[in-house]
Amino acid sequence: MGFAPWENLTFQTNYNKDEIITRLNENVEPKGLFWVYFLKKYSYGKQYQGNINDNLFEIRRVSIFANSFRPIIKGEINEAEDNKTVLNIRIRMHEFVCGFMAVFFGILIINLINSILSLLLRHEYNLPFISIVIAFFTHFLFSLLVYLIMTGLFKYESGKFKKDLKGLFKII
Secondary structure, eight states, rough: OOOEEEEEEEEEEEHHHHHHHHHHHHHEOOOOOOOOHHHHHHHOOSEEEEEEEETTEEEEEOOOOOOOOOEEEEEEEOOSSTTTEEEEEEEEEHHHHHHHHHHHHHHHHHHHHHHHHHHHHSSOSSOHHHHHHHHHHHHHHHHHHHHHHHHHHHHHHEEEEEEEHHHHHTTT
């Protein structure tokens, strides 16, 4: 799943559940009703915003700029044997972004089918096959470019979170 815009991670740490929740509370501010990122970034100074309940948390990185591909991190804290704790973490894009991208790629596919059908039904071209190939590759390359940008931004933000997480909990 190297190029998928989601990740499932499992980490093990020597901290107990209470220490993990304390460390999360030190670095996560509550999600407000009105989000003003540039004010939150400088007024509270915490890197993440979200909710922490018992052994579950859902957080998102606070950012000055609007990056729709910032992941939502959902985690579960489970105590394991030998005084260790296991963190099960799911990193996903926001549901709205996933829906928007699905509609976007759906429109691209419909546009591709429309282009191919219109080229096939026209009798003006002597070489409709080359036109179809050009239409297909143009749509394919544009879709690939959008997908790579989306995945690249997601992986960049996800990498920042994993680096912060390893430093915060001293992951084994």
